Amino acid sequence: MSAEEQTDPQRMEKIVSLCKRRGFIFQSGEIYGGLNGVWDYGPLGAELKRNLKDYWWRVMVRERDDIVGLDGSILTHRAVLKASGHEDTFSDPMVDCRTCNARLRADQLPEKNGAPQCPSCGGKDLTEPRAFNLMFRTNMGASEDESSVAYLRPETAQSIFVQFKNVLDTARKKLPFGIAQIGKAFRNEINPRNYIFRSREFEQMELEYFCAPDDGMRLLDYWLEERLRFYENIGIPRTKLHVLTVPDADRAFYSKGTYDIEYEFPFGVQELEGVAYRTDYDLMAHQNASGKPLEYFDEETKAKFVPHVVEPSAGVDRTLLALICEAYDEETITDEKGKSETRTVMRFHPRMAPIKVGVFPLLKNKPELVAKAREAHALLKSHMMTFYDEAGAIGRRYRRQDEAGTPFCLTIDFETLGERGDELRDTVTLRYRDSMKQERVKIADLLTTLLPQVL
Ligand code: ATP
Numbered sequence: 001m002s003a004e005e006q007t008d009p010q011r012m013e014k015i016v017s018l019c020k021r022r023g024f025i026f027q028s029g030e031i032y033g034g035l036n037g038v039w040d041y042g043p044l045g046a047e048l049k050r051n052l053k054d055y056w057w058r059v060m061v062r063e064r065d066d067i068v069g070l071d072g073s074i075l076t077h078r079a080v081l082k083a084s085g086h087e088d089t090f091s092d093p094m095v096d097c098r099t100c101n102a103r104l105r106a107d108q109l110p111e112k113n114g115a116p117q118c119p120s121c122g123g124k125d126l127t128e129p130r131a132f133n134l135m136f137r138t139n140m141g142a143s144e145d146e147s148s149v150a151y152l153r154p155e156t157a158q159s160i161f162v163q164f165k166n167v168l169d170t171a172r173k174k175l176p177f178g179i180a181q182i183g184k185a186f187r188n189e190i191n192p193r194n195y196i197f198r199s200r201e202f203e204q205m206e207l208e209y210f211c212a213p214d215d216g217m218r219l220l221d222y223w224l225e226e227r228l229r230f231y232e233n234i235g236i237p238r239t240k241l242h243v244l245t246v247p248d249a250d251r252a253f254y255s256k257g258t259y260d261i262e263y264e265f266p267f268g269v270q271e272l273e274g275v276a277y278r279t280d281y282d283l284m285a286h287q288n289a290s291g292k293p294l295e296y297f298d299e300e301t302k303a304k305f306v307p308h309v310v311e312p313s314a315g316v317d318r319t320l321l322a323l324i325c326e327a328y329d330e331e332t333i334t335d336e337k338g339k340s341e342t343r344t345v346m347r348f349h350p351r352m353a354p355i356k357v358g359v360f361p362l363l364k365n366k367p368e369l370v371a372k373a374r375e376a377h378a379l380l381k382s383h384m385m386t387f388y389d390e391a392g393a394i395g396r397r398y399r400r401q402d403e404a405g406t407p408f409c410l411t412i413d414f415e416t417l418g419e420r421g422d423e424l425r426d427t428v429t430l431r432y433r434d435s436m437k438q439e440r441v442k443i444a445d446l447l448t449t450l451l452p453q454v455l
Contacts, residue, residue, distance in 0.1 A: 006264075006268070007266060007267050007268050008266040008267075009266070009267070011266045011325075011328070012195070012265075012266040012267055012325075014328070014330075015266070015324060015325060015328050016195055018328065018344065018346075018403065019045070019324065021403075022042075022044055022403050022404055023042035023043045023044050023045070024041070024042055024044045024045035024048065024324065024354075025039055025040070025041055025042065025045050025195075025196060026039070026040045026041075026042055027039060027040070028040050036192055036200075037189055037192025037198070037199050037200035037201075038199060038200055038201050039196050039199060039201075039317075043354075044354040044355070044404055044405075045320070045354075047354035047355065047385055048320060048323065048324075048348075048352060048353075048354045049203075049316060049320055051351065051352050051353070051354070052234065052316060052319060052320055052323065052352060053182050053203075053205065053316060055233075055234060055351060055352070056182065056205045056230070056314070057069070057180070057182060059230060059233075060178075060180045060205075060207055061180050064178075066173065066176065066177045066178060067177065067178040067179070067180050067207065067209075068167060068171045068173065068177070068178075068179055068180070069179070069180050069181065070159065070160055070163060070167065070179050070180070070181045071181065071183065072153075072156065072158075072159025072160070072163065072181060072183065073153075073159065074152055074153055074183070074184055074186075075138075075140065075150050075151075075152065075153075076150060076151045076152070076153045076158065076159070077150065078149050078150060078151065079289065079290075080158050080159075080162055080286075081135065081151050081153075081154070081158065082289070083285050083286050083288070083289030083290070084158050084161075084282065084285060084286070085285065086135060086151075086154055086158075087133075087135070087151075090133060090134055090135055090154055091131035091132050091133045091134060092105050092106075092107070092131075092132055092134060092189075092190055093105065093106035093107055093129035093130070093131065093132070094106060094129060094130055094131070094132035094190050095109070095116075095126045095127050095128070095129050095130075096126065096127045097118035097120065097121065097123050097125070097126055098123070098125040098126065098127065099118065099121050099123030099125055100118060100120050100121040100123060102118055102119075102120045102121070103132075103190055104118060104119070104126070104190065104191060105190040105191050106129035108191065109126075112124075132188075132190055133188075134154060134187040134188050134189065134190075135151045135152070135154050135186075135187070135188065136151060136152040136154075136186045136187075136188055137149060137150075137151055138150055138151070138152065152186040153184075153185055153186065154185055154186060154187050155185050155204060155206070155313070156181045156182070156183045156185055156204045156206045157181075157206050157208060157282070157311065157313065158282075159181070160179045160181055160206070160208045161208065161282045161283055161286050161294075162286055163179075164179070164210070164283060164286075164294050165292070165293075165294055167179055168296065174299075175210055175211055175212055175215075175296060175298070175307060176209060176210060176211035176212070176215060176219065177209070177210060178207050178208060178209035178210065179207070179208050179210075180205075180206070180207045180208075181204075181205075181206055181207075182203065182204070182205045182206075182316070183203060183204065184201060184202070184203050184204075185201075185202060185203065185204050186200065186201050186202075187200060187202075188200055194265070194267050194270070195321060196317045196318075196320070196321050197265065197267070197270065197317075197318055197321055199317060202315060202316065202317045202318075203315070203316035203317060204313060204314065204315055204316065205313075205314045205315075205316055205319075206311065206312070206313045206314070207223075207311065207312050207313075208282075208309050208310075208311055209223065209309060209310045209311070209312075210296070210307040210308070210309050211307060211308055211309070211310065212298075212305075212307070212308070213279075213280070213305070213308045215308070216256060216257075216277045216279065216308045216309075216310060217256065217257060217277060219277070219310045220256075220257045220259070220275065220276075220277040220310050223275050223310050223312045224243065224259050224261075224275050226312075227261060227273060227275060227312050227314070228241060228243070228261065231261070231263075231272070231319075231322075233349075233351070234319075234323065234349055234351065234352050235323065235326060235327070235347075235348060235349030235351075235352055236263065236322055236323065236326050237326075240263055240264045240326065241261060241262065241263055241272075242261075242262040242263075242264070242269055243259050243260070243261060243262075244259065244260040244262055244271075245257075245258075245259055246258040246259065246260060251276075252276070252278075252281075254278060254279050254281035255276050255277060255278055255279070255281075256277045256279055257276070257277045258274060258275065258276040258277070259274070259275045259276075260273070260274055260275075261273040261274075261275065263318075263322045263325075265321070265322065265325055266325055270318075271318075272314060272315065272318050272319055272322060273312060273313060273314035273315070273319075274311075274312075274313050275310070275311070275312045275313075276310070276311050276313070277308070277309075277310050277311075278308075278309050278310070278311055279308050279309075280305075280306045280307065280308050280309070282309060283306045283307060283309070284306055287306060294306060323348065323352055324346070326347075327346040327347045327348045327405055328344075328346060328347075329344070329345050329346070329347050330342050330343070330344050330345075331343050331345065333436075343399070343402060344402065344403050345402040345403070345405075345433060345434070346402070346403060346404065346405030347405065347433070347434055348405040348407070350407040350408075350453050350454045351454060351455065353405045353406060353407050353454070354385065354404060354405060354406075355385050355386065355387045355401070355404055355405075355406040356384040356385050356386065356406065356407065356408065356450065356454045357380055357384060357385075357386045357387070357406065357407075357408045357409065357410060357450060358386070358387050358388075358389055358397065358398075358401040358406050358408070358409040358410070359373055359376055359377040359380070359386055359387070359388050359389070359409075359410050359412075360373065360388075360389055360390065360394060360397050360409065360410065360411045360412065361373035361390050361411075361412045362394060362411055362412060362413040362414070364390035364391070368417055369412055369413070369414075369416070369417070370390065372412045372416050372417065372443075373388070373390070373410075373412040374388070375443070376410060376412060376428060376443050376446065379443065379446065379447065380446060380447065380450070383447060383451055384450070384451065384454050387401070387404075387406065389401075394411060397409070398431060398436075401433070402433055405433070406433060407432070407433045407434070407453070407454075408430060408431070408432065408433065408450060408453075409430075409431045409433070410428045410429065410430055410431075410441075410446070411428060411429040411431065412428050413428075413429060415427065415440070416428055416443075424440060426442060426443050426444070427440045427441060427442050427443065428440070428441060428443060428446070430446075430449070
């Protein structure tokens, strides 16, 4: 069986259960029965998400001279999405099941004996497909008529195109240069599914990289490589990534080349990110509709033209799910007494791990141990996410951090207090999540030992 066809529903169930149990992800409005396709991130999920977005921003904006950031509004002028084509064509084909009234995405129906079937009731009496627009529409201001219609943005990209001239004039960049944005997007997906993979509210990390027309194809390949390297640097190995060259027939008519970067999820190989060479389609569309020039003047050649653009567009939530799926591991370990047990461990890259260090006093009823542990905690907590825990046996505390994916744990014990000689005074046990190996480290060296590993 090829990787594309392989699925592992059991593994997915375990991952979903761990995410709830440990506080990564909860269903939105759960106590009221839940809101379909909408999710809340718990304490660990919020940290993981922040680490992912911060790292993307760091490598895409802060560490580069040719990219600047934007934080555009979610509420979007109707004219923007009319000009971009979303109001007329941003839709999926939908059918109704005449037996159970379910509304279904026509291109994702299971088939039985060659005929499409309703996944809810198995019925085959389906309507003809019709276009269902995925945008969330709202009204702004006090009157609820056509003149007050606005949309929640279905992608972050449009505000980048619409603000292109303002950014160009204020940031004074020369081509090629990019504008990056991270933020929420909303799509009224007909059938949200696969946990957080296809949601109705999600976040995107998008770059619009503007260039001269003859540079587009080169930059398409450049950005594909950059983005693959990004995934490797957050702990998703290249062997689990697939690059799909989108065939001519499936590409948007304006795109001269598109790659989909896909990951081997337990529910199949699915898209994480699209990298597309969109030519000058978007800026041209807004220039034509607004009547405002969105051109670039090249000082050297004295040419004036509408730039072309290459767009790497990634989903925060999908990447987060890939990180979680990649990290999940179970192993059998045997203790000194020969007893075997299953250890569940989230092997996040330390850079992504929600908590970097667990800090434990060996015993909670020894004030000297607690004071020392608090001291070590205070030393670290303004530099990285830490977790102080004094409840329960030390082995249980390690296991809890294994499930949270914490790469390092520190235990403050009697050696730290100098009770086994001066040599070990002010040292702690540093325990590594993956190997479970332990070593003694001076409290004074903790920051220089740990910080480079988590950045
Ligand atoms: P799909 O074909 O899976 O619906 P798409 O090709 O329409 O996705 P794009 O419009 O290219 O997606 O959006 C860019 C990225 O935004 C996607 O690669 C994905 O990571 C993310 N994304 C899009 N729709 C959703 C969604 N409903 N839930 C979560 N992430 C999404």
